Every structure is written in C-alpha cells, then in structure tokens.
Amino acid sequence: MRRPSCHLTVITATALFLLVGCEPETQPESVTEDSAAIRKSIERLTDAYATRDWEAFAGFFADDGVWMPPDVAPLRGKEAWWSFVQPWWDNSTVLEIGSTTEKLVVIDDWAIEFHSEYQVITFGDSTEAVSLYFKGIWIFRRQGDDSWRITQYIWDEDAPPN
Numbered sequence: 001m002r003r004p005s006c007h008l009t010v011i012t013a014t015a016l017f018l019l020v021g022c023e024p025e026t027q028p029e030s031v032t033e034d035s036a037a038i039r040k041s042i043e044r045l046t047d048a049y050a051t052r053d054w055e056a057f058a059g060f061f062a063d064d065g066v067w068m069p070p071d072v073a074p075l076r077g078k079e080a081w082w083s084f085v086q087p088w089w090d091n092s093t094v095l096e097i098g099s100t101t102e103k104l105v106v107i108d109d110w111a112i113e114f115h116s117e118y119q120v121i122t123f124g125d126s127t128e129a130v131s132l133y134f135k136g137i138w139i140f141r142r143q144g145d146d147s148w149r150i151t152q153y154i155w156d157e158d159a160p161p162n
Contacts, residue, residue, distance in 0.1 A: 038104060038106070038140055039101065042113070049097065062151045110139070118132065119131070120132075132157070134158055136155030
C-alpha cells in the first residue's frame, strides 16, 4: 500500500507535466515575480553547494522532500540526502559550477524547473579536474512564508554539450 503523500506527489508531478505545454503566452505579474524568486533561490542554492555550506544548501529543500538520483532508490528527507551526499561532499572540491534553466513553469503554489548543470571538480588530494554534466527537474512548493522550497529533485548524468 502506498502512502497518500506518494499519490499526491505523482498526481502533482503529472499535472505539472501536462500543464507545461499549456502555459499561457503572457504570464501574470505574480508568476513573473514568483519565477524571479525561484531563479534567485537557484543562484543561492548553487553558491551554497559550491562553498560546501550544507546548512544553507539543505535549507532550499522541503523537510519532507525527495531526491531521485540515478540508479538509487528515492531518498526521503534531509538525513537520507546527507547520507548519500556526504562522501561526495567531503571528498571533492568545486572549481566551477553552473546551471541553466531550460524551462520554468509556475502554477499557483507549485513550480517545475527543467535544467542542465555542470561541475568542474577535483576529488580527494588529486589536482586533476573532472567535468561532470547533469540534467534535472526541481519541483518547488510555495511555503507559508512565501518562500519556495524544492520538494523533489530528479536528476541524471548528461553528455557534455556540443
């Protein structure tokens, strides 16, 4: 038996995906403001990741959020995420990082953001830089204080851009 929250997640994700193709040509001002707030959050999240500020980074995610990395069962909640991320976090240095929003759709208190990202990092004591490329989807939910938190992060590795 699935938990009701899983059903809500599937229904919400499906509705957002269906509505992505139905977004109006002209966005209301409130959607534009929400989009700007979300984009600013993404910039700050990227900075927190690059500087390895776990508390700031984790603050962009809802407490009950779900990460869906490739080839791993979904990680539910920040403690599970930290168990997954910590070895990587503690053993790598970010030399360069970037993210490009390919599409951002805001629907009431929900938003979906499709993006590509890259990292140039070193591992352990090595000075050899490694370039990594990812594609992902962040699903945001507006919080009671009008901030936006990521409730789901779905990602996979990607090929380098041409």
